[in-house]
Amino acid sequence: MKLEHRSLSRLALPLKALFDRFALAALIIVSIALLLLGKADNGLLGAVGIRVSDALVPVLAAAVEPINASRRAAAQIGELFALRQENARLRDHNQRLLEWQAKARQLALENAALRQLLNLEGGVAPPTAVTARVVADAGGPFVHTVLVDAGADRGVVKGMAAVNERGLVGRVIEVGRRSARVLLLTDFNSRIPVMVEPSRDQAILAGDNSREPGLTFLPLNPRMAVGQRVVTSGRGGVLPPGLAVGRISAMDAHKVAVAPLADWDRLEYVRLLEYSRVVPPETLARLQREVYGPPPPPAPAPTVAVPPDGAGAPIQ
Amino acid sequence: MTLLWLHRVDARLRALVPLATALLAVLADMLPLLHVGPASVTPLATLCVAFFWSLYRPDLFGAGAAFATGIAYDALAGLPLGLTSLVLLLVRHAVVVQQRFFVARSFPVIWCCFLLLALAALALRWALSSLWWGRLFALQPLVFELLLSLALYPLATLLLARVHSWIEEMDDES
Numbered sequence: 001m002k003l004e005h006r007s008l009s010r011l012a013l014p015l016k017a018l019f020d021r022f023a024l025a026a027l028i029i030v031s032i033a034l035l036l037l038g039k040a041d042n043g044l045l046g047a048v049g050i051r052v053s054d055a056l057v058p059v060l061a062a063a064v065e066p067i068n069a070s071r072r073a074a075a076q077i078g079e080l081f082a083l084r085q086e087n088a089r090l091r092d093h094n095q096r097l098l099e100w101q102a103k104a105r106q107l108a109l110e111n112a113a114l115r116q117l118l119n120l121e122g123g124v125a126p127p128t129a130v131t132a133r134v135v136a137d138a139g140g141p142f143v144h145t146v147l148v149d150a151g152a153d154r155g156v157v158k159g160m161a162a163v164n165e166r167g168l169v170g171r172v173i174e175v176g177r178r179s180a181r182v183l184l185l186t187d188f189n190s191r192i193p194v195m196v197e198p199s200r201d202q203a204i205l206a207g208d209n210s211r212e213p214g215l216t217f218l219p220l221n222p223r224m225a226v227g228q229r230v231v232t233s234g235r236g237g238v239l240p241p242g243l244a245v246g247r248i249s250a251m252d253a254h255k256v257a258v259a260p261l262a263d264w265d266r267l268e269y270v271r272l273l274e275y276s277r278v279v280p281p282e283t284l285a286r287l288q289r290e291v292y293g294p295p296p297p298p299a300p301a302p303t304v305a306v307p308p309d310g311a312g313a314p315i316q
Numbered sequence: 317m318t319l320l321w322l323h324r325v326d327a328r329l330r331a332l333v334p335l336a337t338a339l340l341a342v343l344a345d346m347l348p349l350l351h352v353g354p355a356s357v358t359p360l361a362t363l364c365v366a367f368f369w370s371l372y373r374p375d376l377f378g379a380g381a382a383f384a385t386g387i388a389y390d391a392l393a394g395l396p397l398g399l400t401s402l403v404l405l406l407v408r409h410a411v412v413v414q415q416r417f418f419v420a421r422s423f424p425v426i427w428c429c430f431l432l433l434a435l436a437a438l439a440l441r442w443a444l445s446s447l448w449w450g451r452l453f454a455l456q457p458l459v460f461e462l463l464l465s466l467a468l469y470p471l472a473t474l475l476l477a478r479v480h481s482w483i484e485e486m487d488d489e490s
Binding site: 027030032034035038039045048049052053056059060068071135136138139140141143145147181265 | 343345347358378379383390392394395397398399406442444453454457461
């Protein structure tokens with residue numbers, strides 16, 4: 001029996017080694033193939049990635065909560081020592097906010113009166129929002145994205161703006177069933193249409209993987225200065241206008257740097273805002289299908305039939 | 317018969333422990349637990365765990381396990397799928413090929429080897445990422461990542477050595 005076992009293992013070991021070597025080569029080839037396929041960007045691999053995230057999000061959500069709680073506790077202990085100064089600062093802040101509140105009320109009344117005078121339609125409807133917890137942030141030098149624990153099941157769609165209590169954080173680029181990926185402002189792929197207050201100069205906020213993204217596509221003779229506020233402009237119709245983004249922190253010949261208001265080290269929750277003035281092509285196609293039914297098969301010969309909305313009618 | 321079957325299930329489950337710890341390391345890398353510094357530089361716990369198991373139990377941490385760990389990392393970190401799996405497969409292969417060298421070496425020597433291999437792995441990851449996105453990424457965060465991973469390795473070893481001895485004990489019993 002022992003002998004038999006030995007002879008079996010004598011046979012099995014080289015076989016296993018051969019299999020291991022084969023598996024290594026095969027998996028290296030699969031990895032390279034995945035990289036190349038991902039580069040081709042056919043959307044399939046993105047779906048695979050977000051499926052894996054979907055599966056692991058509950059575990060991450062369970063793990064991230066105690067960590068966040070302990071970080072909060074540590075921060076609170078630190079705050080205890082600075083309680084007196086903090087109190088004075090807040091009192092001062094409160095005073096200034098009350099002044100602003102009075103001013104805002106006055107302006108709101110004035111605005112409403114002027115709107116009535118001009119017979120203008122009411123303002124933009126407040127965007128619907130989904131609150132989500134940040135569950136994964138790999139950090140690192142390559143991509144600046146975070147994974148949140150809300151997905152299509154809670155109404156998250158691609159392109160939503162992600163904000164926290166301070167301002168814009170990024171936007172949703174991938175949506176799974178239970179999770180979604182948010183591209184942060186600082187990622188080198190991030191481009192956000194913004195304007196500088198008070199000059200209302202338009203620009204694009206382009207991330208460059210540093211902590212402070214830069215403004216590009218500035219107008220000629222831009223009127224901006226260090227310390228001025230940067231808000232979303234709403235151009236392109238994807239992000240709502242007027243969301244606070246940051247302040248201009250430095251200006252030189254090469255870069256107008258913007259310090260985002262978001263605190264990247266304490267990104268626990270984000271609100272995902274839905275706002276789309278412009279209907280994305282895929283939604284348009286779906287709506288058209290719902291209204292007109294499935295598209296007819298292509299006709300062999302040109303016909304003179306006019307579609308119901310008259311879009312195909314020749315221009316006189 | 318039932319006992320034998322249970323033994324088999326037990327052995328199978330034990331064989332999955334290295335993969336499970338590697339996946340736990342992936343999750344730990346995603347948590348805001350170890351983020352240090354302004355550029356959110358993190359040590360790579362995944363790399364430490366992959367190195368450890370490739371060194372001590374390459375039979376239980378096979379190429380498939382390295383691949384699965386890498387794919388899970390890429391999916392959660394939002395990196396191109398296949399990037400980390402390729403790096404981990406090569407790390408595992410490098411350790412397995414040099415197995416004889418590592419036998420009965422002291423911890424400082426192994427730590428130095430980890431330094432060299434981590435340097436190579438991070439450089440490869442940097443090169444692949446730069447190629448994939450067609451832009452040169454900053455090298456500075458890599459140095460920090462390397463140093464932090466190096467600091468994490470003894471701690472990871474301490475924890476994993478316990479898991480390892482537990483697996484060995486169970487192996488001896490059965």
